[in-house]
Amino acid sequence: MNFEQVNLHLDAYKEHNQILDAANYLIHSFNLGHDNFAGFGFREELSPTSMLLTAEGALGGPQMVMIPRNLFDFDLNLVLNMVAHEMLHVRQKAPGQVIKDKNEREFQAYYEMLFHKVFPQVPEVSDFHKRFFGGKALEYYNRMGEDSPLQQKYAEQKTEVEHLINTLP
Incomplete structure (x- = not known):
């Protein structure tokens, strides 16, 4: 994966305030998707220096990953790891795999x-x-x-x- 190009795409999304689209771009670009993923939504920002993401939904049901609007103000490697963490929860809560x-x-x-x-x-x-x-x-x-x-x-x-x-x- 060419991180320079990924960052260019993310900057373009950020410039147009398309944060959910940027998050979906990461899911697609890094092959993080899963059938139990119901999409992204926004949660409250903690601060300019910390972030919290959560996978929300009933066990065995579809999961929404809630992200702060300032998600892409952080280091891309950290963001990818945080998103992957939540996408693992999406899998862990999927029907038949709970x-x-x-x-x-x-x-x-x-x-x-x-x-x-x-x-x-x-x-x-x-x-x-x-x-x-x-x-x-x-x-x-x-x-x-x-x-x-x-x-x-x-x-x-x-x-x-x-x-x-x-x-x-």
Whole structure:
């Protein structure tokens, strides 16, 4: 993927205040789509320096990904990882594939932001963000319950996350 061209397209969308179209362009350009994706909508902006995206909808039902209007004011690699995180939730909540436990969904999504197993086309984020996302993955892992079946299921991935964090400069 030519990031220079992607940024040019995104700048054009931003210039015309076509934020939802820009988000859809990313979904198409980076092959992030899924049948359970119901589209994008707007949510309140947190601040000029932080963002929050959410996948909203009933488990087993279509999911809307809610984005702030200032989404494209942030680094493209970070934006792509945030969108991919939510698109993984879209898949996790799809009929026949529902992952009911929120801690499991979040652990999987933060793990994906670090290792890009589902979306290998998504670029890596900065070491700062890897450390942050790794910390979030471990937080959700710990919430699964000490030595629970879920923790046992993800023990190997937890070790991968810890190793990554410990090898960051």
